Amino acid sequence: MKNYLYLLIISFSLVSCYTYKTNAEKETATQNTKLIPAESDEIAKKELANLQANPSSIDSKNARKLKPEKANTPTPKSTNIQEILDVNKYFKIEVGGKPYKIQVDKWESDTLVAHVIHKPKKILKFHKNQINQSTIAERRFSQPTADIITVVAYAAVGVGIWALVK
Secondary structure, three states, rough: HHHHHHHHHHHHHHHOOOEEEEEHHHHHHHHHOOOOOOOOOOHHHHHHHHHOOHHHHOOHHHHHHHHOOOOOOOOOOOHHEEEEEOOOOEEEEEEEOOEEEEEEEEOOOOEEEEEEEEEEEEEEEEOOOOHHHEEEEEEOOHHHHHHHHHHHHHHHHHHHHHHOOO
């Protein structure tokens, strides 16, 4: 039983609340969300006709509903790799088939100067043409993962208290 407990504690210490997301994953997430609820075409046409007939009769809530939605239009992709890899941010990149988790330090002309995460002495330099642009993933905080870790930690504390009482 003690071995399982130690294994469980070690596995929780290795879990991180951060995930790496590529640009394609972020774009599809923003395209699927709509900010303005959709209404039927007939109701919208009637309200638009009322607005054109009497522009002072509409309130700000209805005016917001009549604005055209642009939630399904794709956002323009940034083709410049220097704009994607911002300074002092964490990324997961692939260079020559080998993945690296880096923190960007600076750009020197066309060369990326970065260091491995939590190892500032290990400096890496890559030319922008060496970096596989389709595999660039930015580190983001994952709220669902953090929630799962919190619930499991509370459950473990509860089981620990129950074991002590019993």
